[in-house]
Amino acid sequence: MDEDSMTTQQRTDDMITEEGSSTESDAERLIKEAAQTLGAKQTNQCYCGTERILGKMEMQCVGCYRWFHEKCLSISIPRCVPFMMNYAFICKKCNANSCELFQKKTAGFSQVSITALANLLFKSREDGTNKNMFSRDKEIIPWIDSNWELLMTGPRRVTQTWHTTILKTLQKESSLFINQDDVYFGLVDPDLYGIMPSYDASSKLQLLRTQENQQTRRGPKRKLPDGQTVPGGKCKLKSDLVMPRLPAHGYPNEHPFNKDGYHYFLAEPDPHAPFKQEFDESVDWAGKPIPGWLYRKLEPEKVLLAMHDRAPQLKISDDRLSVTGDKGYSMVRATHGVTEGSWYFEAIIQDLPDNSAARIGYSMPLGNLQAPLGYDRFGYSWRSRKGTKFHQSLGKHFSAGFGKGDVVGFLIELPRSSDKVKLPTTYKERPLVKFKQYLYYEDADKATQAVKNLVELKGSRVSFFKNGKLEGVAFENLYEGTYYPAISLYKNATIKANFGPRFRFPPRGYKYRAISEAVQQNMVEQTMADMIYLVENEQQFKVEALNF
Structure with missing residues (x-):
C-alpha cells in the first residue's frame, strides 16, 4: 500500500483520543494525579482489604482511587487485560446507589502501547x-x-x-x-504499579451520568418472549447484554429444570454477534424480545454433575461431583457429552444402604430424568443390585453386583459415523426466557420424533469395569447420538463421579480419553456451530432488516 492510500486510515487512527480533559487546570491535574497515586499505593485495596495482584485484571475506582480485584466484584465485566487504562470504574462505596459501574472507553494508541509493554514486561x-x-x-x-x-x-x-x-x-x-x-x-x-486509567475531574460525573441515562432513556422495560420483563431495582447493570456473576460452582443457585418436555440452556452474551451495541442503546427496540442470536449457550469450564439436567429431588454436593438419591429412581447427567471417540469415567460408591440401588452408565439428552437409567432407548446402565445391565427397560444378567467402597468404570467407544464432522445444535433461533436475572434458551424435546430417527452406530460399545477389572462389553451397536455420563439412584444412595484426568483404576490396554477432556472439544465445536450460523444468516442481521 503506498503513502497516499494510507493517509486516510492513518488520520483516522491519529484521531482516536485518550481519556482526559483539556479544560482541566494544571493545579487540578496535579492534585488528581497525587490522589490517584496515593490511592494506588495504599495496602488495604479492594473490599477484601488485601493488596494488589499484578498480572491479574484489577480496576481503579474513580472515586476513592483504590484498586479492586475482578474476582471480588458483584458485577461481571467484559473480558479485559491486565494494566488496561481505557475504562472508568466506580466501587459500591463511592456510588450513592451502592452498586458498581464499569464502562470501557475508546483506547488511544498511547494507552494501548503502554498496556502492551506492561504485559510484556510483567x-x-x-x-x-x-x-x-x-x-x-x-x-x-x-x-x-x-x-x-x-x-x-x-x-x-x-x-x-x-x-x-x-x-x-x-x-x-x-x-x-x-x-x-x-x-x-x-x-x-x-513501575507497573503506576499504570492506571486516565481519570480527570469529570470522569466520575460522566460515569454516573451514563448510569442515569441508562435508567431513564430506555422507555418501557424490554420484554422477554414469555412476557416477563427485566426486573427493576435500586441498581441496574449498564447493559442487558451483561451477564450477572455466577456462583462459585458455576451455575445459578435458582434455575429452571429440564422437565415437562422442555430443556433449558444457560445463555451468555455472544462476543461475536453483530449489532450488540446498537441493540443495547436503541430506544426503538425497547419492549421487544431479545433476539437469541445475540447470545450463545454457555459452555461450562469443567465436567461436573449438571444442576439443571437432573431430577429436582436429587441432592448435588457443593463440588458438584457427588449425588444422593431420594425415594424412587431418578437421574442426573453430567454437563458434557461426547459423540465420537473413546471416553472413560469412574463412579465411587460412597454409600449404598440396604434397599437402595444405583444404575450408572451413559444417557443421551432425552433420557427420562424421573426414571432409572436404561428405562428408555436413550440410556445404557449397570445396576448395583445383582449386576444387571439395562437398556429400554430390559434387564439382563451381566456380572456380580457392586456395593459401598467399590469403584466402577465406564468406557464408551463411538466410531465416527461418516467423514463429516457433526457439529452440535446452535440455539440462536430458540426463544430466550428469563429466570432470576439469568437468560436461558428454551428448547422443546420432540422425543417422539427422536425415537423414530434413531439409527444404530456400528462398532460402538460400552464396557464396564469394577475396581480396575474388566467385567466385559455390556452393549454393542448403540444408537447414534451424544452420550453423557449419567447416574440414577433409588432411595438414599450416594455416588461420587470421577471424570478424570486421574483415575483410581485407569483401564489398562485401552486407548481412551478422560471425560474431563471433553470441555475444550465441546467449546470449540459449539463455537464453530454458532459462528457458522452467524455467517450463514448474516443478511438477516442488518439493522434495517430487524423485525422483532
Whole structure:
C-alpha cells in the first residue's frame, strides 16, 4: 500500500483520543494525579482489604482511587487485560446507589502501547528473562493483535495501517517510551504499579451520568418472549447484554429444570454477534424480545454433575461431583457429552444402604430424568443390585453386583459415523426466557420424533469395569447420538463421579480419553456451530432488516 492510500486510515487512527480533559487546570491535574497515586499505593485495596495482584485484571475506582480485584466484584465485566487504562470504574462505596459501574472507553494508541509493554514486561519478569526492551514487530504488534478485542471497543481493523500508527506513537511519546533504533521500545517508568486509567475531574460525573441515562432513556422495560420483563431495582447493570456473576460452582443457585418436555440452556452474551451495541442503546427496540442470536449457550469450564439436567429431588454436593438419591429412581447427567471417540469415567460408591440401588452408565439428552437409567432407548446402565445391565427397560444378567467402597468404570467407544464432522445444535433461533436475572434458551424435546430417527452406530460399545477389572462389553451397536455420563439412584444412595484426568483404576490396554477432556472439544465445536450460523444468516442481521 503506498503513502497516499494510507493517509486516510492513518488520520483516522491519529484521531482516536485518550481519556482526559483539556479544560482541566494544571493545579487540578496535579492534585488528581497525587490522589490517584496515593490511592494506588495504599495496602488495604479492594473490599477484601488485601493488596494488589499484578498480572491479574484489577480496576481503579474513580472515586476513592483504590484498586479492586475482578474476582471480588458483584458485577461481571467484559473480558479485559491486565494494566488496561481505557475504562472508568466506580466501587459500591463511592456510588450513592451502592452498586458498581464499569464502562470501557475508546483506547488511544498511547494507552494501548503502554498496556502492551506492561504485559510484556510483567511476563518477562515472571519467566526470569527480565527484559526491558521489546521488538515492535516481533513482540509489541503481535501482542496487540492477539488481544485486539479485549483492548478495543471497535471492530478489528481490516488493514494494517495501525502498525504504522503504533510506531509513530512509540517514537513521538518520548516521555512515555524508550526508543532504541526505532526497533526496540520500553517504558520510561517501569513501575507497573503506576499504570492506571486516565481519570480527570469529570470522569466520575460522566460515569454516573451514563448510569442515569441508562435508567431513564430506555422507555418501557424490554420484554422477554414469555412476557416477563427485566426486573427493576435500586441498581441496574449498564447493559442487558451483561451477564450477572455466577456462583462459585458455576451455575445459578435458582434455575429452571429440564422437565415437562422442555430443556433449558444457560445463555451468555455472544462476543461475536453483530449489532450488540446498537441493540443495547436503541430506544426503538425497547419492549421487544431479545433476539437469541445475540447470545450463545454457555459452555461450562469443567465436567461436573449438571444442576439443571437432573431430577429436582436429587441432592448435588457443593463440588458438584457427588449425588444422593431420594425415594424412587431418578437421574442426573453430567454437563458434557461426547459423540465420537473413546471416553472413560469412574463412579465411587460412597454409600449404598440396604434397599437402595444405583444404575450408572451413559444417557443421551432425552433420557427420562424421573426414571432409572436404561428405562428408555436413550440410556445404557449397570445396576448395583445383582449386576444387571439395562437398556429400554430390559434387564439382563451381566456380572456380580457392586456395593459401598467399590469403584466402577465406564468406557464408551463411538466410531465416527461418516467423514463429516457433526457439529452440535446452535440455539440462536430458540426463544430466550428469563429466570432470576439469568437468560436461558428454551428448547422443546420432540422425543417422539427422536425415537423414530434413531439409527444404530456400528462398532460402538460400552464396557464396564469394577475396581480396575474388566467385567466385559455390556452393549454393542448403540444408537447414534451424544452420550453423557449419567447416574440414577433409588432411595438414599450416594455416588461420587470421577471424570478424570486421574483415575483410581485407569483401564489398562485401552486407548481412551478422560471425560474431563471433553470441555475444550465441546467449546470449540459449539463455537464453530454458532459462528457458522452467524455467517450463514448474516443478511438477516442488518439493522434495517430487524423485525422483532
